[in-house]
Amino acid sequence: MDWIGYLEPRDRAEAKRTFVTLTLVATGVTLLFAIVVPPAGGPSARVGSFVVPAMLMLVALLLRRAPERRLTALWTPAPILGILAIAGMDLVTSDASAAGQVFLCFPVMYAASQLKPPVAIVATAIAILADATVVLTLKPLAPALTDLGYVSAALISMTALLIRAGQRQDALVAELRRQAAVDSLTGLVTRRVLDDAVRSAMSSTVSEAGTALVMLDIDRFKAVNDIHGHPVGDAALIHIARVLSAHTRPDTVICRIGGDEMAFLMPGCPQPVARRRAEDLVRLIRESPLQLADGGVLELSVSVGVAHTDRQAEGMRELYAEADAALYNAKNAGRDRVGVPERT
DSSP: OOHHHHHSOSOHHHHHHHHHHHHHHHHHHHHHHHHHSOOSSOHHHHHHHHHHHHHHHHHHHHHHTSOGGGGGGGTTHHHHHHHHHHHHHHHHTTOOSHHHHHTTHHHHHHHHHHSOHHHHHHHHHHHHHHHHHHHHHHSOHHHHHHHHHHHHHHHHHHHHHHHHHHHHHHHHHHHHHHHHHBOTTTOOBOHHHHHHHHHHHHHOOSOSSOEEEEEEEETTHHHHHHHHOHHHHHHHHHHHHHHHHHTSOTTOEEEEEETTEEEEEEETOOHHHHHHHHHHHHHHHHTSOEEOTTSOEEOOOEEEEEEEEOOTTSOHHHHHHHHHHHHHHHHHTTSSSEEOOTTO
């Protein structure tokens, strides 16, 4: 992972919400107690107890309305600046009480829950150093070390638990995304991934050859399920998926749309080449029967529709519609063949 990746939060929107919420809570409580229980010290301490939290509250309110993309430079410095502001307030107001020290948990909580583990660990270390500076400056050595030990234990434990919880959540999100992107039976990508690939291919100017979308159905698939059972039907889908994967280009996006319908996208592929490859696949599937568990074989065939566009302005929906119309033409012409749209 590069340095930019380390500095990015796990989720920008959630990081902003968490930072704003924690800042408003901390500054609100600080202002309340500054009014109810004015801090000890001279006028500078009293002014600082109002001005600093008020400024931080204003910053939080402004950030609440700011787009996440404009906050890139603040994700990592934010907890460190918060720690320094809290320690500075404690020193100015001569506040080494538990109430003063507990606010160090807020920036650490933000860092541990929203930022990458290395950044969270650094923020925790800075918070411990800041607390050491405060208590060793304002308290006798023995009680200062006692406070430092308790606060350090709390900060380290909180950081470790939040990092672990975040890692588990990230793993769960990654698995859910994988499941949403990959068909569990065939191992092909889902329609969502294919849609993204079609949009990308149709908006690309890398190749003038155009984009080919090929859709196919297994011929008489319902009869396969009815006669041989659904396990054999599933095996037929897996078999067809493997044939497609083995005989298409590495950059081909192969998708199971649903049921026995599949599709594959060939970016940068001229129309004649796309049709020729589709015809080759029809022949390969015809010549590659499925081996059954009882030693028999099941002959399979597919109907294929080929659509092609070399116009960026053409929409994805139109390309799908042409491929579907081409597939209908192949079925209507007797199956086990390649069809093309009427306009081709």
